[in-house]
Amino acid sequence: MVGSDKISFLKDTHGVSVMFATLLLILITIIAASGVAFMVSTMQKEAMNRESHQAAVENEELKIVSIEPVPAGDGNLQSIDITVLNLNIADSRISSIRLNDGYFLHFKAYDSSGAFDMHKDYPAVYSAGNRMVIPATKSKTIHLNFSDIVVEKSETISTAGWANNSTDFNYNLKMHPWKAYNGVDFDFYMNDTTNMTRCIQSGNFSINNERQEITFFGNNSGGNLTNNTDYEIFYAIDFISYAGSAPLENEPLRIELITSYINVFKELFTPPMPVAEVQFKVEYLQSANGSQSPNSYLILDASDSRDSDGFITSYKWAVWKDSGNVTLYDYNLSGMVVRPIGIDSYNDQDVTIDLMLTDDDGMVSRLSQVSGNLSIL
Structure with missing residues (x-):
């Protein structure tokens, strides 16, 4: 009888559902509390990010401390160098520059030595897609050119590895413009360095921009270039600089700097009035x-x-x-x-x-x- 009672006790499931329900309720409460805590944490983080962004926007302060206009000789301006001081303790990024009624689509800047900024052996060309940094608490001089910015480079292609003139020859271009300006349109031509004659592309070679590689077609592929000379390739990239007409050298200049925070910093420079x-x-x-x-x-x-x-x-x-x-x-x-x-x-x-x-x-x-x-x- 005792054994039977023991078995009955072991098989008794009364209260199990209550215990399970209690445990489930506790689990749900924990999950809910965790979810609320996560939501609160996320909201707090978002609020902190908003406050940080707002503070960054409000604290950003740039000032054009000097300009250096360069006359073109025909009564218009050729270029202007402007020096911008960052009065904030955080870096600022220039998205766009407006002068009078036109925008500079591309522009350059100087480094601390007075030379143009460089990027991968090319002059750095800044734009809305490649924003220029004004370092915190420091100044930067920007070069604004009213005519297009034309960048030219060249390199010598060695054919020392082209053992068989009948087969194709691949060569990695070290100065291909896409190394510095990804996806930019460019013009090029190639000379035979021995005879100094222009090489015709059709049927002789092709350039793969994605791989930044040139392929010389061997005799078997219909090419007629030889492997007993090197070749020099010349690149030219044309960046549209100013979308407008160059101002007169005696015209007032209204310069606006637009930053990545959509802040606009304006300065008006007026020429002196001559009376004689x-x-x-x-x-x-x-x-x-x-x-x-x-x-x-x-x-x-x-x-x-x-x-x-x-x-x-x-x-x-x-x-x-x-x-x-x-x-x-x-x-x-x-x-x-x-x-x-x-x-x-x-x-x-x-x-x-x-x-x-x-x-x-x-x-x-x-x-x-x-x-x-x-x-x-």
Whole structure:
């Protein structure tokens, strides 16, 4: 009977379902708590990331501290170098640069030695897809060119490994443009270094851009190039620089820097305003016998010239006479108020005078471009 009771006890399942339900409830509670904790942790992390991003956006601060415009010689600008200071303790990345009504699609920058930044043996060309870094608490000088940026490179292809002229020959191109500018369009041509003649591609060789490899077709494949000379290949890559018309050298420049945080930092640079006048003066010169005779001369005065956003650093005058056939000064007479020599104020005719000003930002303006030359007829 005792054995029977023991068996009955062992087979008794009363309360098992309650225990199982309790354990399941505990498990569900643990899972739910873990899920809530994970959700809270994820939300906290996202909130911290948002706060960090917002702080990065708000703390970013760039300032253009100087510019150096380069005239093209035709009244327009050829290029501008701008120096940008990063006032933040984190790096900034430039996505785009706008000048007046146009954007720079591609541009270059200088390293600490004053040479252009390099990338894999090529000049680094920056764009929205290849953003330039302004290091934290440091400055960077950017080169903005109004004409296209043309990059040219070359390399010599050695045929020393082409043992059999009848078979194809593969050569890895060490200076293929895609090493530096992945996927960019480029032009190329190849010369025979012995005969210095242009090699025709059709039927002679092909270039695989993906593998950055050139294949010379052997005689069996219809090629007629030989393995007893090396070949030189020339690459040319054309980057569109400025989407707009180059500004005049005396035109105000509104520069906007757009960063990866979509912050926009603006600076306006205005050229100085040239104002000039000619003063006729007379002085009496005493001769050896004690008599005095009048001597007339000119004074060129630019003291009324102004610069609205800084100060004028250079005054340079140009003077021509005899309808421009005689050059007395070619913007090499310096000074705010000057006394040119070589002019007879009574007898010389058709005297033309121009004034060129440069301000502390490097902005240049000429009297001839603003109000016209001064003339003495």
